Amino acid sequence: AMSRMIALLFACVAPFSPPVSAHHGWSEYDNSREVKLTGTIAESGYEHPHGHIRLVTPGKTWLAVLAPPSRMNARGLPPADLKKGATVTVVGYANRNKPEEMRAERIIVGNKTVELR
Secondary structure (H helix, E strand, C coil): CHHHHHHHHHHHHHHHCCCHHHCCCHHHEEEEEEEEEEEEEEEEECCCCCCEEEEEECCEEEEEECCCHHHHHHCCCCHHHHCCCCEEEEEEEEECCCCCEEEEEEEEECCEEEECC
16 A cells, blocks of 8 residues: 555656756756857757757857756846857866766856856
8 A cells, every 4th residue: 555655746746847857967067167258149948947048159059957947037147148140158177978068157148247156
């Protein structure tokens, strides 16, 4: 009876839990070397578990992993600030295994700097 109750509880909770595979392990990023990139947003996503932008810089297009949407919104970075074509600067750490990916610690949009971590 107890195992049936546990199985039922898991079945009720599981659909509302974020997928584990979608969360990045921060150890993937080289926090010994800060990267600062300025470019144009080609694409943006404002979704859980983390928002993102695809940033076109001279010679390379980066995927910058941002903060969760609730944090970005609370800190004054609404989805409208991440529109395609906007020029932004991101500061963060490159992924050790995916050379085109970085974890953004802060983003500068216009004259506004938003801390993401």
